[in-house]
Amino acid sequence: MSMVAQLTHRGLAQLAKQYGGLMHLRMGLHDMVVVSTPDMAREVLQGQDSVFANRSSSFVATYLSYNRADMSFANYGPFWRQMRKICVMKLFSRKRVETWDSVGDEINKMVQAVATKTGSPTDLSKVASSLTSHITYKAAFGTNSREGEEGQFETILQEFSKLFAEFNVADFIPWLSWIYTKDLKRRLVNVRGALDVFIDKLIDEHLAKKSNKNSKDENEAAATDMVDELVSFLDEGADHENIKSTDSLSTFKLNRDNIKGLIMDIMIGGTETVASVIEWAMTELMKNPEELKKVQEELSNVVGLCRRVQDSDLENLTYLKCTLKETLRLHPPIPLVFHETAKDTMLAGYLIPARWSVVINTWAIGRDKTAWDEPNAFKPSRFLEPGAKDFKGNDFEFIPFGSGRRSCPGMQLGFYVLEKCVAELVHCFTWELHGGMKGSEIDMSDNFGLTTPKAIPLVVVPSYRLECAL
Known part of the structure; x- marks a missing residue:
């Protein structure tokens, strides 16, 4: 137990x-097994994916996920597969992502807000956090939320x-829980x-809205939010103990705890993770001004200085993509990914018993010196080389979104928000560090938690650089 302080990605x-x-x-x-190399990660996440597909869960995670009623903490099986289908086919499908006007709307508001701070110190961690929380909130709950509700939910989310x-010492020595967990409980x-109060109210409002609509045309269907999608599966008495692998999604039902758990998965997965990577991307560019210059030159050539970045431009911004991939390599959104063995198995000649925790250190894997040249250096150009690694889960040297069955279902949306946000920030503004600080003086330490945001927020001074008005 004297090693507890070392249970971070760096330790x-x-x-x-x-x-x-x-x-x-x-x-x-x-008992915990820690995987820190690409070869071991490949064996766990591909070679024996089904054996390691369960999710280890702490006392806190079990309670906050309504006793694993969500997708993130549910163990692998028929129930989890149906929940995954809902996420992939209903909540994060390409069609739904294209209808999320909240992304473009909120990025426009962000750019306008930053423009008002021209010449003034700006905390980019607050800018990124506000942007991502607004996007995911409106995608989940709709754009007609009442004033004050969004701030209320952000407070709940921060405490989560x-x-x-x-x-929590009780996760390691259960009989000490009565001493330690009183305040925690x-x-x-x-x-x-x-x-419960917040989401029950929203679910009831969406149910009332649904009952008042006898029919929907295509435009109305496209405008539905995530809660609309989820309440279509609602059955208050749904019990998932007897689900079979052959059951179809059309007959699958969710109870309220499932919906609440999924909403928390979406909100936590879509806010802090993306916000931290946005801040790290801007931090690395400020620390490496020659790389910032390359990205801005590409934006000037592809987009020009007379207009803003459009979605159609993104596929032509190759060096920007390389910059974001390099950021994800060095600063993965979730540095430690937790799995659990479903049964006894052999790994690299060792017996790993059932129900042992298996921790994938994606932060260490992205900096593995046998897989990467100058692993701790920020070099976006490495992703221009033939055979460069990608983050979609097939290259185990680079798995910021995980791999295999438990990979992140919101990867497509998350990278889109990241790409569009950083493109707009870099294209619309020139940036200087506050107080005459040099890039080499930026503090690169992080805070360990579910994500790893910068320990000291990045404070910069923006100046509008485009020739057109906002």
Whole structure:
């Protein structure tokens, strides 16, 4: 237990240098296997994907996910597969992403807000966090939310995120829980109670809206939000114990806890993760001004200085894509991905018993010196080389969104928001560090939690650079 402080992406990476890419830790009564190399990750996520497809869950995660009623923490099986289908086919389909006007609308508001701060210090962590929370909120709940509701939900979301990152000794020594978890349990009950009140109200409003519509034309159908999609599966008494692999999505039902759990998956997965990468991308560009110049030159050549970036431009912004891939390599949205063995298995000649936690250190894998030249250097040009790695899950040297069955279903949307946001920030503005700071002086430390945001927010001074008005 004296090693608890080392249970971070950086601490585990340091231990892996001494003990290897497959490492066993015994923390109290809890057994954990840590994977820190591409070869070991390939065996876990591809070679034995089904064996390692369960998700280990802490006391906090189990409680906040309504006893694993969501997709993120549900164990692999028929129920999880149906939940995954809902996410892929209904919530994150290409058609739905194209109808999310909230992305473009909120990025426009962000650009206008930054423009008002021309010449003034601007905290980019707040800019990114506000942008992503507004996008996901409106995509989930619709654009007609009442004033004040969004801020209320952001407060709930922030407390959820803090609790997910909270260390709990009861996860390692259960019989100590009565000493340690009194305050933790109070916070858990309070925040889940607040979420119940908030989302129950929204579900009831969406049900009322649904009952008032006898028919929908195509335009109305396209305008539905995530809760509209989810309530179409609602059955208050749904029980998932007897789901069979042959059951179809058309007969699958969700209870309220499932809907609440999925909404939290979406909100947490779509806000802090993307916001932290946006800030890291801008940080790396400020630290490496020659790379910022290359990205801006590409934007000037492809888009020009007389208009804003459009979606059709994105496919031609090759160096921007390389810059974002390099950011994801060095700063993956979720640095530690937790799995659990479904049964006893052999891995690299070692017996891994059932129900052991398996932690994939994506942060360490992205900096593996056997897989990457100058692994700690920010070099976007490495992704221009023939055979360059991609992040879609087939190259195990680069898995910021995971791989296999448990890979992130919102990867497409997340990268689109990241790409569009950074493109607009870099294209519309020139940037200087506050107080005459040099790029080499930027503090690159991070805070460990569910995500790894910068420990010290990036404060910069923007100046509008385009020849056209906003």
